[in-house]
Amino acid sequence: NRPLAEVDPEIAAVLRGELTRQQETLEMIASENVVPRAVLECQGSVLTNKYAEGYPGKRYYGGCEWVDVSEQLAIDRARGLFGGDHVNVQPHSGAQANAAVYHALLDPGDTLMGMALDHGGHLTHGMRLNVSGRLYRIVPYGVRRDTGLIDLDEVRDIARASRPKLIVAGWSAYPRRIDFAAFREIADECGAMLLVDMSHFAGLVAVGLHPSPVPYADVVTTTIHKTLGGARGGMIICREALARKIDSAVFPGQQGGPLEHVIAGKAVALRIAASGAFADRQRRTLEGARAIAERLLAGGDAVGVWSGGTDVHLVVADLRDTEIDGRQAEDRLADIGITANRNTVPFDPRPPMVSSGLRLGTPALATRGFGLPEFTELGDIIRIALSPAFEPAKDALRARCRELAAGFPLYEFLAAAGSEM
Numbered sequence: 413n414r415p416l417a418e419v420d421p422e423i424a425a426v427l428r429g430e431l432t433r434q435q436e437t438l439e440m441i442a443s444e445n446v447v448p449r450a451v452l453e454c455q456g457s458v459l460t461n462k463y464a465e466g467y468p469g470k471r472y473y474g475g476c477e478w479v480d481v482s483e484q485l486a487i488d489r490a491r492g493l494f495g496g497d498h499v500n501v502q503p504h505s506g507a508q509a510n511a512a513v514y515h516a517l518l519d520p521g522d523t524l525m526g527m528a529l530d531h532g533g534h535l536t537h538g539m540r541l542n543v544s545g546r547l548y549r550i551v552p553y554g555v556r557r558d559t560g561l562i563d564l565d566e567v568r569d570i571a572r573a574s575r576p577k578l579i580v581a582g583w584s585a586y587p588r589r590i591d592f593a594a595f596r597e598i599a600d601e602c603g604a605m606l607l608v609d610m611s612h613f614a615g616l617v618a619v620g621l622h623p624s625p626v627p628y629a630d631v632v633t634t635t636i637h638k639t640l641g642g643a644r645g646g647m648i649i650c651r652e653a654l655a656r657k658i659d660s661a662v663f664p665g666q667q668g669g670p671l672e673h674v675i676a677g678k679a680v681a682l683r684i685a686a687s688g689a690f691a692d693r694q695r696r697t698l699e700g701a702r703a704i705a706e707r708l709l710a711g712g713d714a715v716g717v718w719s720g721g722t723d724v725h726l727v728v729a730d731l732r733d734t735e736i737d738g739r740q741a742e743d744r745l746a747d748i749g750i751t752a753n754r755n756t757v758p759f760d761p762r763p764p765m766v767s768s769g770l771r772l773g774t775p776a777l778a779t780r781g782f783g784l785p786e787f788t789e790l791g792d793i794i795r796i797a798l799s800p801a802f803e804p805a806k807d808a809l810r811a812r813c814r815e816l817a818a819g820f821p822l823y824e825f826l827a828a829a830g831s832e833m
């Protein structure tokens with residue numbers, strides 16, 4: 413029962429260093445968030461010891477009476493929040509959730525239609541090196557060059573011609589809403605099933621700031637740790653008719669024992685997501701992304717914003733016409749204390765390792781307490797950082813970021829408790 417600092421000082425130093433990094437810098441990776449203390453407590457709890465193959469009330473191990481309670485709470489809360497007939501909270505990650513859905517609904521060689529990675533889709537939607545791209549015949553769709561938006565007529569044409577068994581709607585770097593009703597119609601026209609991967613925007617859906625895909629899709633997958641702000645992991649919502657297939661694809665199809673310490677953290681997050689404070693946070697998340705887009709465009713210089721703005725929690729800065737590429741942009745922001753990630757933009761003239769885009773997300777900072785004034789200031793800071801004025805302004809920008817971070821302290825209880833957690 414010796415503390416971590418004694419048992420393993422090297423790992424303790426990593427935890428301390430990471431805590432300081434999170435406290436002193438501004439997190440703008442769109443897929444990240446900051447979990448509350450209650451979620452940290454679950455994930456660092458004795459539930460990690462428990463094997464619980466199976467589902468609540470139907471386990472292959474004894475001693476599951478307590479984890480049955482938390483897993484059932486997670487399921488019930490998810491249903492309360494999102495609706496849907498059936499929920500599986502066991503996928504270890506978003507990728508596992510999608511793999512389980514494919515496992516349940518497709519046979520190897522079947523046709524899967526998803527948004528191309530370089531147009532904003534996710535690896536698991538058919539990227540060539542991902543298991544989805546290895547097992548299934550992939551038919552990608554993308555966005556239009558002129559509007560930056562998904563062209564539903566094109567999606568319909570591709571679907572008619574390729575007759576997919578499953579269509580995936582969802583994205584990792586697309587700053588607009590998807591028309592779920594139109595995707596449903598297209599799926600019905602060509603006899604396909606529809607999966608909506610709402611990993612990125614689930615938090616917005618939870619509070620009604622984004623339409624819900626649940627009434628339209630056969631299956632909905634999500635992560636719990638992006639806009640939802642909870643424990644790292646995945647979840648599947650499906651129609652009753654698919655419930656058994658989905659459950660058996662998750663376990664024993666894809667996974668063994670569920671991570672019950674994480675599932676408890678998911679339950680906590682789903683409870684918090686039903687609160688007024690969470691709704692306010694999502695409102696600030698959205699408002700913040702709009703402010704960032706607006707401030708980036710305000711300079712009237714070479715930096716663009718993909719599709720001209722955003723309806724969600726992220727902005728894709730378009731650097732195709734700037735001197736700096738995505739990697740340089742990422743480095744400049746890191747230099748002044750902002751963490752973000754470069755991203756290809758559709759029709760990117762630069763190679764993926766360099767790219768011409770920068771994905772900027774507001775969820776973590778909204779959780780930290782940022783509102784419109786702070787996001788507006790941050791938008792101005794980023795605009796200057798991406799412009800030719802960067803070098804002379806660098807020190808001042810770094811100081812402004814440090815001040816913004818200090819104004820919204822993070823995990824103070826950890827320092828107070830002398831724990832790295």
Ligand code: PLP
Pocket residue numbers: 443504505506507508510534536582583584609610611612635645646
């Ligand atoms: N689906 C989408 C749309 C995502 O953006 C992501 C993660 O970035 C995932 C699935 C995969 O989630 P995970 O990283 O938990 O496997």
